[in-house]
Amino acid sequence: MAKKKTKFMCQNCGYESPKWMGRCPGCGEWNQMVEEVEIIGKGRKGSLSPSDEGRSKAEPINAIQTENEPRVETKLKEFNRVLGGGVIPGSLVLIGGDPGIGKSTLLLQVSSQLADTDKKVLYISGEESVKQTKLRAERLNVSSPSLYIYAETNLELIHQTISDLSPDFVVVDSIQTVYHPEITSAPGSVSQVRECTAELMKIAKTKGIAIFIVGHVTKEGAIAGPRLLEHMVDTVLYFEGERHHTYRILRAVKNRFGSTNEIGIFEMKEFGLDEVENPSEIFLEERSKGSSGSTVVASMEGTRPVLVEIQALISPTSYGNPRRMATGIDHNRVSLLMAVLEKRVGLLLQNQDAYLKVAGGVKLDEPAIDLAIAVSIASSFRDHPTRPADCIIGEVGLTGEVRRVSRIEQRVQEAAKLGFTRVLVPDKNIGGWKVPEGIELIGVATVEEALRQAFN
Template sequence: MAKKKTKFICQSCGYESARWMGKCPGCASWNTMTEEVEVQAPKGTRGAFQHSASVPQKATPINAIETQDEPRVETELSELNRVLGGGIVPGSLVLIGGDPGIGKSTLLLQVSAMLANSGNRVLYISGEESIRQTKLRAERLDASSSELFIYAETNLELIHHTIEDVAPDFVIIDSIQTVHHPEVTSAPGSVTQVRESTAELMRIAKTKNIAIFLVGHVTKEGQIAGPRILEHMVDTVLYFEGERHHTYRILRSVKNRFGSTNEIAIFEMLQSGLKEVLNPSELFLQERSSGSAGSTVVASMEGTRPILVEIQALVTPSSFNYPKRMATGIDVNRVTLLMAVLEKRVGMLLQAQDAYIKVAGGVKLDEPAIDLAVLASIVSSFRDKAPNVYDCIIGEVGLTGEVRRVSRIEQRVQEAAKLGFKRAIIPASNLGGWDYPEGIRVVGVESVNDALKEIFPQ
């Protein structure tokens, strides 16, 4: 008879305790500790999915290991290929998270049909829909192929047997929170179930060289539900972002063992499915109003790609003792820091002004090269004077008011020139060592005061 052991596990971070606590010591969340019964198998027995004979391996010198380069499998979506680092790596485990209804299942069903039409065998496992419901969605997306298999199941043991039977090249699990391990007694979606199910799927992916995609639900804070170790176990973590009331979606890479992180892909949600946007810079700038005070354009790097986005600022007199500082798409603490630099180094009195900053298009920026553009937007709104509509502003601002060097300046300026900008204001330390593109004038500035004189000439 197996011995039963009761413990309390935090559903947010996976912290384990022998007794119930109202506040989790691991993540400081309230009312997240739930009781689970863990069944410990007797010694000498093995799990249902383990091989009966396990041969121990010896440590091997690294120079004696032979590698074999396996080509990546490219889909018809070039944006997805770039976010994944050049295509799908065989044997990899990819986790895709996002809000409900954002388009995760739609994207993966489209990709499944594309891979199947290219001669690959794909197994789509749905834990939330029946096979008929999945078929109806596939007809709307025009996703049909004899190599695309649909299977509705949540039992991991049956899923494992089906993978053995179908022998697919790619597997999609929609979603990991619905899958339950038969040897774990806790409910599906719990920390233990998600951890054990993912570990078993990772073993299948690595031993059988099958690329597996996992759909992950997110919490109200926007993080993938389940233990944090889930993101450490997989090879790639992608987040699907956007508003359900808008048509554009952003697929962002936050972890990738086979490529660069912070890559983004832009998709448009249509009736027939997701369509990739090949020029996101033009998308973010297409509704920009020319001649408006408080609007500037910056060339930001998202992974290896330069993207031009509009930064808007609204500065108004405050009616409160403590003026408001609000920001969308940028850290509000960065805005507060830049306003302090303006007060100290430029002499602008912003203590009684409310400041609202927004990055147009819904994209999130977190690199220091946007500092100078944010600062210029604040000054433009405060003075009610519009900058030149053909200016692209790039640079990091230090606490002493200096404009510091940024990375990949050549790619940023080339993107600005491609979209018709006539002048790029950049740090003076970035001027040498590269060829300027035709059609755009590059101006170097050393301080915030120099930059403001160039942007707002008297």
């Protein structure tokens, strides 16, 4: 007979302890330790022993034969781009996002398109009934006979259904609702999420089935469950966007089969998600020309350059300590660049409130946007607009120098495609590549020099 053992597990990071603690030693969070019952016994399903038949053997690396399996492409080119060119058979993909952002809509559309390629797709819904899923499918005009809907949360029954149906693709919506019957903790707990994901990973690798799993996110925006969850899967995608805006961004933060930090842009419409093939044009279409505090930068998102507008508003503070607020940019980077402007250029910003925003809801985290942020701050502070046809690219150092950036040719070509005529770049990036027609390239070595050129 199996013995029962009680343990306490942190619901935030998965730290285990034999006794309850108010604060988790692993992640430092308070009141996250929950009591769980662990069953210890030889008869537990899934336990492995050296005598198990069918186990793999160690082989010399030069004796292993590899086959390049073709990727399965969907009709959504943006989705294919984020995955690295298409869906890899036998891969495990985790998709996270805020409630109501459109994760289920995206995966139902993708399931329908995969089913149209003569592939068998199993859509497992743990949050909705079969009829509710059918109503969403009718709204999205999804009616493929190769798409099967299954409403279940018991992992053993899900495993049996996959074995009976033998699908090519499986969608699990969501992993927090699935439970293993041999684990006593509630669905969505650290133990359940970890064990269920491990079982799905085993199914994907042994049967060659591509599995998509939906993950809930916490209030901080991270995928709920143990951090181990993101390490187990092959690809981690985040579906981002504002509920009050129609545009959605699918971002890859981990991808074993392609580039990380790749993004795909979608627009939420009445009949589902529609891809945006030229995101730079979308992000700049509402830009007001001739306004101070506005600059355009070419940022690399994965393998694609995207032109976005950075807006700054500098105003005298009415508080003892000036406010620093940023949306889409790291708050610490804004404070650092304001200190550089005050020390190296002589702008008195210590008594000014600063509000910065990346238009369109995009999040930028690469260093090549530094110079555009600095020019936006100076433009708003001096109330002097920059040229509407200027694009500004460069990394700023603490001594006020402008440092070289990568892939400068792709960035400038994207600016030329959108009609920009002048690009400010680091002087170290000039030379060795062909400048597009109609582009005036200006190299700058310091922030002060960049401000002189921008306000000419």
